[in-house]
Amino acid sequence: MNAKLPVRIALKSMTMAGMLIVLCGCWDIRDINHRALPIAMGLENKEGIYRIHLLIPQNTQSSSSVRIVSDKGSTINEIIDRISKDLELEVDLMHLKVIVFDRTFAERGLGDSVSSFMRSRDIASKTIAAISDESIGSLFQTLKSTSTTGGLEIYNFFEKNAGWSPQLAQTRIWQIFQSLHSFTKDVAVPIIKSGESTTMTSTGSAVIKNGKMVGRITPEETLLFNAFNGLSAQGKIEVMNHAAVVIDTDRLSHHSSVKGGRAVLNSRINLKVTVLETKGSPTTAMVKQELEQLLTQNFERMFARLQAEGADILGVGQFFRNRIPRDRLANWRTDYYPRMKLNLTFHTVIEDEGLLKMKP
Amino acid sequence: MDKSMQVIAVYLLSHIGLIFFMYPTDIIESLSVGHWCAILLGFACHVAVIAIYTKGLSYFKSQSIIDIFAGAGKALAWILLLPVSLYFLMMLILTVRAYAEIVTIIFLDSTPLWAVMALFLAVAGLISFMGVEAMFRTGLLAAILFFPLLLFVLSVSFQNADWHYLYPIMDKRSASFSFVLERPYLLSFFAFAGGFLFLGFIPPYVPYKRRAVLWTTPVLLPFFFVSVYVPLLTFGRNTAVQFQFPFIMAVDTADISWLMFDRVTMFFMITVICFALLFISLVMWKTTLMIRRVLPFVRPDLASLLLAAVVFVICLQIPNWKMVERLFWWNTYLRLYVVAVIPLTTLVLGIRRRRKGAAGI
Numbered sequence: 001m002n003a004k005l006p007v008r009i010a011l012k013s014m015t016m017a018g019m020l021i022v023l024c025g026c027w028d029i030r031d032i033n034h035r036a037l038p039i040a041m042g043l044e045n046k047e048g049i050y051r052i053h054l055l056i057p058q059n060t061q062s063s064s065s066v067r068i069v070s071d072k073g074s075t076i077n078e079i080i081d082r083i084s085k086d087l088e089l090e091v092d093l094m095h096l097k098v099i100v101f102d103r104t105f106a107e108r109g110l111g112d113s114v115s116s117f118m119r120s121r122d123i124a125s126k127t128i129a130a131i132s133d134e135s136i137g138s139l140f141q142t143l144k145s146t147s148t149t150g151g152l153e154i155y156n157f158f159e160k161n162a163g164w165s166p167q168l169a170q171t172r173i174w175q176i177f178q179s180l181h182s183f184t185k186d187v188a189v190p191i192i193k194s195g196e197s198t199t200m201t202s203t204g205s206a207v208i209k210n211g212k213m214v215g216r217i218t219p220e221e222t223l224l225f226n227a228f229n230g231l232s233a234q235g236k237i238e239v240m241n242h243a244a245v246v247i248d249t250d251r252l253s254h255h256s257s258v259k260g261g262r263a264v265l266n267s268r269i270n271l272k273v274t275v276l277e278t279k280g281s282p283t284t285a286m287v288k289q290e291l292e293q294l295l296t297q298n299f300e301r302m303f304a305r306l307q308a309e310g311a312d313i314l315g316v317g318q319f320f321r322n323r324i325p326r327d328r329l330a331n332w333r334t335d336y337y338p339r340m341k342l343n344l345t346f347h348t349v350i351e352d353e354g355l356l357k358m359k360p
Numbered sequence: 361m362d363k364s365m366q367v368i369a370v371y372l373l374s375h376i377g378l379i380f381f382m383y384p385t386d387i388i389e390s391l392s393v394g395h396w397c398a399i400l401l402g403f404a405c406h407v408a409v410i411a412i413y414t415k416g417l418s419y420f421k422s423q424s425i426i427d428i429f430a431g432a433g434k435a436l437a438w439i440l441l442l443p444v445s446l447y448f449l450m451m452l453i454l455t456v457r458a459y460a461e462i463v464t465i466i467f468l469d470s471t472p473l474w475a476v477m478a479l480f481l482a483v484a485g486l487i488s489f490m491g492v493e494a495m496f497r498t499g500l501l502a503a504i505l506f507f508p509l510l511l512f513v514l515s516v517s518f519q520n521a522d523w524h525y526l527y528p529i530m531d532k533r534s535a536s537f538s539f540v541l542e543r544p545y546l547l548s549f550f551a552f553a554g555g556f557l558f559l560g561f562i563p564p565y566v567p568y569k570r571r572a573v574l575w576t577t578p579v580l581l582p583f584f585f586v587s588v589y590v591p592l593l594t595f596g597r598n599t600a601v602q603f604q605f606p607f608i609m610a611v612d613t614a615d616i617s618w619l620m621f622d623r624v625t626m627f628f629m630i631t632v633i634c635f636a637l638l639f640i641s642l643v644m645w646k647t648t649l650m651i652r653r654v655l656p657f658v659r660p661d662l663a664s665l666l667l668a669a670v671v672f673v674i675c676l677q678i679p680n681w682k683m684v685e686r687l688f689w690w691n692t693y694l695r696l697y698v699v700a701v702i703p704l705t706t707l708v709l710g711i712r713r714r715r716k717g718a719a720g721i
Contacts, residue, residue, distance in 0.1 A: 124612065126615050159617070177599065
């Protein structure tokens with residue numbers, strides 16, 4: 001028995017050592033300094049040929065710079081593979097934050113590429129989507145030349161806890177994918193281009209219906225869109241003839257009904273605002289009235305256009321899920337949405353007038 | 361000594377380990393509206409079966425199901441327990457293979473499948489070899505360590521929920537239960553039926569109170585609901601049905617800026633895989649118990665080693681996910697048999713024994 005003991009110990013330790021080699025999970029591992037971690041990807045498509053631009057921050061201890069790599073090919077994965085091969089680093093898209101699509105590409109439809117992003121395991125479904133109003137090459141060049149933080153600007157521009165403002169839509173890849181399959185939901189994707197004094201500027205939002213860009217709305221309309229989605233318009237400025245105000249809170253209530261085959265939605269948006277600036281000496285009643293009038297007008301104009309385009313970016317169809325049976329809701333975009341009636345009332349409360357008094 | 365706490369922990373963990381991957385896929389596929397009907401029906405069956413099973417067991421004082429059936433006659437024991445052991449073997453193969461595939465799909469994409477399977481079997485085999493008491497203590501420890509994390513991830517997963525997707529509440533198809541005999545729904549039963557049989561194997565080793573387990577069953581219900589409704593509320597049925605693992609996709613959309621980790625999915629995956637490992641080791645232990653009953657001369661360590669080797673080799677023979685799905689479907693017949701026959705027989709044997717006992721006095 002005792003003679004066998006060393007053999008058993010040796011056997012056991014060999015098994016353990018073997019397991020350590022096989023099961024440690026370090027399979028084909030690449031160290032972090034051998035990986036390129038792009039922060040933004042630009043995607044163009046001309047006659048079926050994709051062109052991909054990758055914006056890769058390069059931070060060393062003393063400096064931070066940006067590198068742009070681009071290549072073209074017939075599938076996205078093929079291009080990424082080729083870039084990985086040509087680069088001295090392995091491209092790792094795990095931490096990709098923003099995907100910028102070319103506008104003409106978006107107009108022809110993003111369906112296939114968005115589906116492949118959803119299918120692939122290395123691009124996160126919560127990556128932010130944007131559409132570029134200028135060629136992606138020149139947008140990325142501007143990003144590179146003006147960058148001081150290693151290319152983080154484009155990410156911070158969209159991030160809610162950094163540079164995001166309510167005039168900017170925020171849409172993620174999974175939401176575009178959802179609009180491909182949903183009966184009642186479309187999305188608005190922010191349109192960006194390089195700015196004059198800032199790195200970037202937003203020129204509104206693209207209206208995406210079933211993965212295709214069918215129209216656009218202005219930044220002011222995007223604010224209303226965000227307010228309608230309860231993505232509170234907090235801290236936003238609305239300029240009128242007599243005053244500028246900042247919206248503190250917005251609360252919504254909706255009531256949907258179907259009358260004679262026509263969908264009717266009564267919505268009420270309660271806004272609490274604070275006065276920021278005045279021109280001349282308007283009374284609070286005037287400011288309140290003008291604000292409500294302006295918002296209603298703008299909203300109705302935007303909604304009429306969206307109805308004509310048949311794109312339900314406000315997701316109003318969602319309010320009819322319990323009114324219209326599912327098989328008929330499948331035709332929401334064609335049968336109900338263009339004829340639907342939206343009665344929107346803005347109800348504003350001027351919470352305070354800042355530190356100066358105003359006439360009531 | 362009463363060890364109900366440990367039994368409850370293992371009961372919860374082994375079921376939670378099974379719920380979150382294939383179960384939502386099957387339920388979302390089987391219905392377009394009113395998924396709660398499907399969940400509640402399945403859950404009612406689950407509770408009923410456990411009640412019958414434990415009631416039957418309660419007639420026998422700390423006897424395992426193998427002893428009970430063997431006491432009723434050798435032929436009966438063979439007829440009843442052979443399908444059960446076959447079912448366990450299938451369950452082992454499927455769970456190991458499916459979870460290895462899930463792990464490679466979701467996060468270890470460059471690790472070969474066999475290495476992940478070997479890891480699963482090595483860990484699960486070791487736990488089961490350590491004995492059932494150790495396993496149940498591990499269960500309690502895993503529950504204490506991972507439950508807070510799991511609850512955090514589950515609450516975060518509601519971030520993108522759009523509650524309008526709850527409507528319509530139900531339609532003709534869900535109200536008439538016409539989906540019940542269809543393939544996706546029958547498949548979904550593995551989440552209900554996989555784990556509960558262990559309650560009949562442990563009485564000689566880990567005593568527990570029947571009522572404690574029965575009172576815990578409702579705790580599982582929210583998990584079933586969350587696993588199906590989070591993807592439905594986030595994506596809507598039409599989009600959710602496109603996904604291989606809808607719940608994982610829904611957790612992936614959660615974006616928490618204050619958390620230093622980018623993907624909460626990782627926490628979730630690791631938690632659930634830990635639970636699944638516990639489940640695998642539990643099934644391994646049950647299977648070796650039965651093997652050793654038939655072949656008493658096999659040493660316990662050799663038995664679990666052999667079992668792990670057999671499972672590993674069979675797992676390697678399964679070429680793709682389609683095959684896994686087909687095996688899942690074949691296993692459904694065995695599963696329905698196990699769910700229906702074993703608890704009922706236990707109850708019948710129990711009642712018969714009590715009558716005999718009463719007649720004897």
